[in-house]
Amino acid sequence: MGRSRGNRSSGKTGKSRNSQRSTRPRRSGESFKSHLQEVEKKQVRxxxxxxxxxxxxxxRKLRESMEKEDMIAYKRKVKEYLRFVQQEISRARKSHSWDKQGNLKTYTIIEKINSRLEELHREFFAEQSDSLEIVDKLDEIRGLMLDLYI
Incomplete structure (x- = not known):
C-alpha cells in the first residue's frame, strides 16, 4: 500500500507532466512579438x-472666443501632439514614407504644422487679423495633423 502512490495506473506511458507540456505547440517568439506590437500600436493610437x-x-474654444489665452492654449496642445508624434517616430526608428527629397514624410509634415502654427500666431496677434483667415489656418493645421495620424 505504501507503493500505491508511485504506481498509479492512469494509462499514461510514464511521462511526467513536464514532458507532456513540452510537446504542446507554443506560441512562437515572432507571434508574441507581433502581438506586443499590435497592443503597443493600439495604445499609441x-x-x-x-x-x-x-x-x-x-x-473650438479659440474659434468661439478669439481670445489670446485660448490661442496660447491651442498652440500648446498642438505642440504636445507633435512632441508625442516625434517621440513615437524616434522610438520606433522606422520610416513609412519618404518625400521627393529623401526626407521622412512625417518630419516634413511636422515642419509644415510648426510653420502654419507660427503663421496662425502672427495673424492672430496682428492688428488687422481676420477671423476667417484664422479659422482657415486652424482647419489647415488640423488637416496636417490628420495626415500624421494616418
Whole structure:
C-alpha cells in the first residue's frame, strides 16, 4: 500500500507532466512579438486620439472666443501632439514614407504644422487679423495633423 502512490495506473506511458507540456505547440517568439506590437500600436493610437481630441476642443474654444489665452492654449496642445508624434517616430526608428527629397514624410509634415502654427500666431496677434483667415489656418493645421495620424 505504501507503493500505491508511485504506481498509479492512469494509462499514461510514464511521462511526467513536464514532458507532456513540452510537446504542446507554443506560441512562437515572432507571434508574441507581433502581438506586443499590435497592443503597443493600439495604445499609441488611443493616445493620439486623446491628444487630437484635446486639440480639437481647444480649437473650438479659440474659434468661439478669439481670445489670446485660448490661442496660447491651442498652440500648446498642438505642440504636445507633435512632441508625442516625434517621440513615437524616434522610438520606433522606422520610416513609412519618404518625400521627393529623401526626407521622412512625417518630419516634413511636422515642419509644415510648426510653420502654419507660427503663421496662425502672427495673424492672430496682428492688428488687422481676420477671423476667417484664422479659422482657415486652424482647419489647415488640423488637416496636417490628420495626415500624421494616418
Amino acid at each position: 488611443e493616445q493620439l486620439d486623446q491628444l487630437l481630441e484635446a486639440v480639437d476642443e481647444q480649437g
